[in-house]
Amino acid sequence: MSVRYKIPQSVLVVIHTRALDVLLIERADAPGFWQSVTGSKDWIDEPLDVTAAREVLEETGIDASATTNRLLDWGIENIYEIYPGWRGRYEPGVVRNTEHLFGLQLPSMLPVVLNPREHVDFCWLPWREAADRCFSPSNAEAILQLSSR
Template sequence: MFQKPLKQPISVLVVLHDGNGNVLLIKRADYQNFWQSVTGSVEPGERLIETALREVYEETGILLLENQITDWHESSQYEIYQHWRHRYPEGVTHNTEHVFSAKINHNSPIKLNPKEHTAYDWMPIKEAADKVFSPSNKAAILNLHKHLF
């Protein structure tokens, strides 16, 4: 049986928004009621922006170009939930998450990978911030207004 390679403890978080105060959230398939923005780990040799673009495409089916995504040049470190630590090398307990955002059309067709996500929804910023399970995701959603041009 094929075993996935272990993840690096470096990831991206991409807040997708419509520019009108709404954020796109996706619901995880592996944990009921875990809503989030697009996230994913950096693969070997990838730049952070490449990871962000790849993850947006893999998780939503939306193909963005580098000039369509904003690197906040901000990161946070958090403790990896115990139930996900098996995905990382032994002894790794913390992850560094780099934040990005992108404005997409509210009517963009969303194509979820059913192995990863089971639903999506556009929500007003406050509602989205309250719905996500991750404190760093909540902070990014609430700070989105600082990164709109």
Template sequence: MSLKRPESVLVVLYSEQSNVLLLQRDDDADFWQSVTGTIEVGESPIQTAYREVEEETGLKLSFDSHDIVDCRHVNQYRIRQAWLHRYPKGTQYNNEHVFCAQIAQTHEITLTEHLSFKWLSKAQAIEKAWSESNRIAIKKFVPESLIAVHKGSP
């Protein structure tokens, strides 16, 4: 197993109703999260975001249509003690680039790395997400229901 780079992406997927897709980790059933993944050598953060969404959900979003939005926000957090062995010796922190994308809840989700998924309201997702950085990203970058905004439109 090669060691991970301490630089990753977090991609918050949400619907027009502002429901958030959370994935249940297969190595910790209490750990619910948005799409995440390590930036590989030679990849840009946005390339990693598209790759990880496809790998973890089966959704092939369009780079040309800019389906994934760069939130221009980077979290730095202390790596969980149980996961330090995955990183080079002495690594303590990870830098996490935040992205988001609006998708339809009707899209078929194909899990490859997780046990389960749930669509939750924004408030429920904030409550359920395991990591603080994920909760903050949901709170900050998922808009209030877009349906309510469009009701008054012609």
């Protein structure tokens, strides 16, 4: 049986309403770590918008392709060092990940259905409070950009 390593290209999707309420989800494998939707490509040629929509559906049950929702590629990439505790998910020697930022604007705070293997809780917060709660600096910075978008 071969090991399937994660691809070090991921998406970060800031889900928000027009009023800038932001959805955060709490990681199952790291209690107290709140974040936006994140996830890696499933295959190397998977288009980033497909990755983003798939991860949103898998992690929240929200259909990013619904006509009332707006999934936008922000055209921003962050390259960061992978936390040591999570490096075992990647090929040996891989220590950096490239994260592509997306926003998903919803018409209102929609119901959320979490994948319990990945997340244990969710909350909707005003954008500044959401940024303060994020454990990831790049996630917090992405949320802070909402006010200028």
